[in-house]
Each structure stands twice: as C-alpha cells, then as structure tokens.
Amino acid sequence: MILEDVVKQDPKDAHAWYNLGLFYKNSSDTDKAIAAFKHVTEIDPSDADTWYFLATVYAQGKQYPAAVEVFQHALQLNPLHASAEFGCLAPTSSRAMWITRASV
Numbered sequence: 001m002i003l004e005d006v007v008k009q010d011p012k013d014a015h016a017w018y019n020l021g022l023f024y025k026n027s028s029d030t031d032k033a034i035a036a037f038k039h040v041t042e043i044d045p046s047d048a049d050t051w052y053f054l055a056t057v058y059a060q061g062k063q064y065p066a067a068v069e070v071f072q073h074a075l076q077l078n079p080l081h082a083s084a085e086f087g088c089l090a091p092t093s094s095r096a097m098w099i100t101r102a103s104v
Contacts, residue, residue: 001023003019003020003023007020007039012043014047017037017039017040018036018037018040018053020032021053021054030061031061033053033060034057037050037051037053037057038054041054048075048077049074051070051071052071052074054070055067055068055069055073059087068087071087
C-alpha cells in the first residue's frame with residue numbers, strides 16, 4: 001500500500017500516518033489504526049482531531065474507558081470539538097455505558 005511505503009520512507013510524516021489510521025479504522029483493523037493514530041500523537045501531540053479519531057477506534061474496539069479518556073483529552077486540546085464532546089456525552093445507552101465504565 002502506498003501510505004505504508006510513505007511512512008516507511010518518512011516515519012515523521014504525520015499526514016501520512018493520520019491517513020493510514022483513517023484507512024485502518026475504515027477497514028475495521030483497530031489494532032493498526034490505534035498504532036497509526038498513536039504515532040501521529042507522538043509527532044504532533046496537540047492535534048485534537050487525531051486524538052478524536054484515536055478515541056473512536058478505541059470505542060470501535062469496545063475499549064470504552066480508553067475511548068472516554070481520549071475523547072476528554074481531545075476536548076482539553078479543543079474545547080469546541082463538538083464530535084469529541086458528543087463521544088463523551090451522547091445520551092445513547094452504549095455511550096452512557098462508556099462514561100459509567102470509565103468512572104468506575
């Protein structure tokens with residue numbers, strides 16, 4: 001895959017890692033998506049969107065406490081990140097369980 005080749009050639013290319021994370025997320029490869037998004041957070045720890053997508057992948061993998069923690073981190077970086085706020089506070093039963101499980 002082209003993106004994998006790009007990150008091998010330039011491991012500090014945050015955009016390539018981010019897009020690779022999105023590809024893995026959309027392919028339901030949560031382990032690779034988590035690794036890719038974590039790599040972006042090491043390159044640019046201030047990117048709230050990366051933290052948001054990392055949280056969505058944790059949620060996709062049913063790692064709810066980690067998802068809530070990372071959604072909250074995204075909100076600390078950007079308090080107006082509506083998607084991250086929704087990820088933490090949505091009143092649906094499954095998302096409410098994330099908050100309950102994370103606070104236990």
